[in-house]
Amino acid sequence: MEPASMTRRAIVLSAVLSCIGLPPLFVLVNAASFYSVNRTNGTIVTSAGQTREYILYVPKSYDRTKPSPLVISMHGAENWPSFQMNLSQWNQLADERGFIVVYPAGEGGGPKTWHMRGEGTRMPNVIFISELIDKLEASYNIDPARIYANGLSNGGGMTFALSCTLSHRIAAFGPVAAAVTLPVDWCPDPRPAPMIAFHGTGDRFAPYNGAKVWLAPEPFPSIPEWTANWARRNRCSPTPVESAAAPDVTRLEYTDCADDASVVLYTINGGGHTWPGGPPLPEWLVGPTSRSIDATSLMWAFFRQHPLRRK
Template sequence: MPSYSRLKSVLKAAFRGSRESVATGLRPVTATLDRPEGRRRYLIAVPARPGPGKRALVVVLHGAFLSAEQVLGLAFPPSPLSLWLDIAEREQLVVVAPDAGKGGWNDCFASAARVARKNDVAFIEAVIDRAIAEHEVDPQRVYLIGMSRGGHMAYRLAIEIPHRLAAFSTVLANMPPPGRARMPVVALPVLVFGATADPLMPYHGGKYLYVLGFLDRVSSIEESVKVWRELAGLPDMPDASYPIEREAGGKTSVTCSMWGQAPDGLQVGLYRIERGGHVEPSRRKRYPWFITALVGAQNADIEVAEAAWEFFRHKRAGLPANR
């Protein structure tokens, strides 16, 4: 019979999920900015040791009903995107997680009237400006990643301030259908993660009846990728497409497709997660069973933050037209 301490640890793991990490002690601190809509807050993590030069900046955007603390692992349930803190210490990056605050993000679906009351693009751009001014951030190496509604916010930022970004990534977030919102006019490198069994963001587009008024009708994930691929002048067929090695016994699988051959060039990528749900893929940060029972299976074949960093690391703002 297991000891009481062993039983306690098993129950704790079942309800909290796995939080295994090799974090080196880099912890975010709270910062604020006064904006027209009021005081806004965000978390920022800066490596303690001096870097060899200017640092890259990664902006991490949380999902609906969540927070900056959740996406950086300080609140339940800790997101796999919190592994950006490990990457930041290892690679000498600055990481910021803006907080949407009351009402959530005014993302790519938001009306002009709503944006006038709380302009999240202007807030996040001000966070970027402060990081550049105060933390030796290279303005040519600003990267952006958003999960779910944070991904919708990432699309809006990529459409409205593409000149501030070197590349961006969306995790389980589809673009609006044509005519529903502004479409991009400036090409950017983008990495998209989509799951075919996502119960909230339909991989094939549209809208599930049971989400009622909470979510809007969306384009498919592959149509979302196509918008950016065509804008970049990339061909219909990917330059590379390959399956990711599967975890033994895993219920999901992943195929990576990449348009554009140069890691420092104008690439568009798609990680298609077969049978995956509305949950960030991760080997090391596992959500508890009762969350995946609601939102679907969590893939363990890829580490979402590491895959995004591998895509980001060589890219700089102001890329020339596709080579």
């Protein structure tokens, strides 16, 4: 493990690089400077001809004789797997609950991004995730009914893409502060996909009510409308159940869905482009990080309730 000060410094730098448009040379120089923190521990050559990287975390409690759940957690744009690992803190929960976590890297020579190019299951990033699952299943005793995907920002957008292309392999999905660039009607897979989302009303980079922002070529969707569209895809009851999860957090759940594929949205009042319950990021840049709820723990509880339904 890296020293806490170095890890903290890397988190702050990653947040800055992922949210502001810096000259590419500056980004690359800083990426090289923080190589020791942002290193990966695994590679794979995909059938699309790409060499891709990832960080794999296997808890000490892993028992080869027992099938283990797998959590796939994806970073935001212009970022690194190590940032997502430190921010989401999935490793700590994996130690407690005994599952494996993988943090795949997007595309790029320095900081990485999840590019939404290609057709459906032939998207290079979808091929990467699918073949990464294959590789991990060949090396570890992965429970095929308990594979889950989540991500922050651009990684949340990639989470949506996976729900549309790999819902026959991935059981449930957890986008956080999702920066979604694909239209809702892009989704080629009608299979109901359980989803739990988290989004702050003060998010300036992926606005809660939808808007065109300078860092994206297309407007981002309204998160409440996007969630409702996901619920329609899952054939849920059209009227969600609203409750207070905390003084500053509202929970909205769509129930009576096909295949029990419920859809949940946690709205953080005033929350920024952050991971609720994670280490605080520079508030002047990305806004407040809520401490009222822990997205990782809530996500895992939701995942446990939604194993993959075989057709």
